[in-house]
Amino acid sequence: MWIRLRRFVIGSVAVIASHAITCVAGDLSSDVRKGASGPDSGNGGYVEVGAGLNTYTSPIVGLPEGNKKGEVHTEIFLDINARYQYNGWFMELFSQSLEQFTMGYNFFNGSNAYNNEGNWALDWVALAEHDEMSADESNDYRGLKTRRGDFMSGPRATAYLDNYIVQLHALTDISRTHYGELYSLKLARHWQYRNWNFHGIVGATYRSREIADYYYSIDASEASEKYPEYNAPAGMSYVTELGATYPLSEKWVFRGFIRRIDLDRNANDSPLILDDRSEMIATAISYVF
Amino acid sequence: MDNCAIRPRPPALRFCFRVCLMILLLLSNRLWAADPAPAQKAQLQSKPNRCVALHQGQVCYQDVVLSWQVDQASEYCLYQQHAEQPLHCWQSVSSGQYSYAFASDTSVKLQLVNAQTKTLVAETLVEVAWVYKANTRRKTHWRLF
Numbered sequence: 001m002w003i004r005l006r007r008f009v010i011g012s013v014a015v016i017a018s019h020a021i022t023c024v025a026g027d028l029s030s031d032v033r034k035g036a037s038g039p040d041s042g043n044g045g046y047v048e049v050g051a052g053l054n055t056y057t058s059p060i061v062g063l064p065e066g067n068k069k070g071e072v073h074t075e076i077f078l079d080i081n082a083r084y085q086y087n088g089w090f091m092e093l094f095s096q097s098l099e100q101f102t103m104g105y106n107f108f109n110g111s112n113a114y115n116n117e118g119n120w121a122l123d124w125v126a127l128a129e130h131d132e133m134s135a136d137e138s139n140d141y142r143g144l145k146t147r148r149g150d151f152m153s154g155p156r157a158t159a160y161l162d163n164y165i166v167q168l169h170a171l172t173d174i175s176r177t178h179y180g181e182l183y184s185l186k187l188a189r190h191w192q193y194r195n196w197n198f199h200g201i202v203g204a205t206y207r208s209r210e211i212a213d214y215y216y217s218i219d220a221s222e223a224s225e226k227y228p229e230y231n232a233p234a235g236m237s238y239v240t241e242l243g244a245t246y247p248l249s250e251k252w253v254f255r256g257f258i259r260r261i262d263l264d265r266n267a268n269d270s271p272l273i274l275d276d277r278s279e280m281i282a283t284a285i286s287y288v289f
Numbered sequence: 290m291d292n293c294a295i296r297p298r299p300p301a302l303r304f305c306f307r308v309c310l311m312i313l314l315l316l317s318n319r320l321w322a323a324d325p326a327p328a329q330k331a332q333l334q335s336k337p338n339r340c341v342a343l344h345q346g347q348v349c350y351q352d353v354v355l356s357w358q359v360d361q362a363s364e365y366c367l368y369q370q371h372a373e374q375p376l377h378c379w380q381s382v383s384s385g386q387y388s389y390a391f392a393s394d395t396s397v398k399l400q401l402v403n404a405q406t407k408t409l410v411a412e413t414l415v416e417v418a419w420v421y422k423a424n425t426r427r428k429t430h431w432r433l434f
Binding site: 034087106107192247251253288 | 340350351418419420431
């Protein structure tokens, strides 16, 4: 199960998220699909397990192995969504999010002065943002030095304003992998049409030069004909997503979305990046315990 | 051989037996006396009788077909509980069907009323359920462990 989950995370979400480049918080992705209008501040949680079909293009060399520019990959994935919170400590995993497993502490919940709604949240989060790139993960990386997976931490601020959710991440590397920083700002909106819940997300992510350099530069010691020397600059990436969620019953939920990631125009100057964009279409049915 | 069955009962036991019998007879008389006139047979059904929304507090939408049947033809009206205006009325019929576009964030009781006698004839409940319960909402607060 974990192998499949990891494969999904690495093979699809990570393809787009971790290396390419942008991120959408699990909380934001999950909340906007649920049509939430405030932070989840109580103790408790939920677990969902299901299966889904994922079709995507990947802009990263070696993810998946043998990947080519514009090549469409399709795979079945294990859809796991879970969140548990106790006295402010929480952990969350949402397969369709661009984030991976996130741990954190919710230390502030605020109310809007006008309508007294509990619609602000300030958390401290820690999560893996970038997966390992090594010959162990993909044969395409043979001859390259190993790029380790990282672990980043920092504040996450979320505001719930009517049908809108705005979320800001400010993360710094705490794993001594690249010492880089990542900032992301996302805006999400949800609509209800009958029992369908539609959502849209737009977001921008900035990755510092340290991150880009660590994962996408090719230094002189590893340069080859296939991977010529290259210095990656800091970069922006942008995400656009549209999706729908439908309750099939009290226990079964259908979800689907289409997502596009745009990278800086010069992103594919890196020998490790094939394209300046990627797309993903995914659908899943999951059981809510 | 067990001859307890033919052994005479002690006086105390006999007394208890008689008292119990009298209570039973009294109770049965009361039950018979309280038996009302046969009630009018009436049925009101909604199909489906459940609407599932994604999130607690959301309005749930469901096309519901309400079917009803009574013994005596008369004028009947279908009401959503606490509503002043009927959803639909029928004249001189003993059964009917009504397609209803249900939209509510809470469970709703639907009632069939005899319009001439203003009496409630039958009722049914369309229940609203959801997948995710509402967030626990608190006022502004800081917390540290």
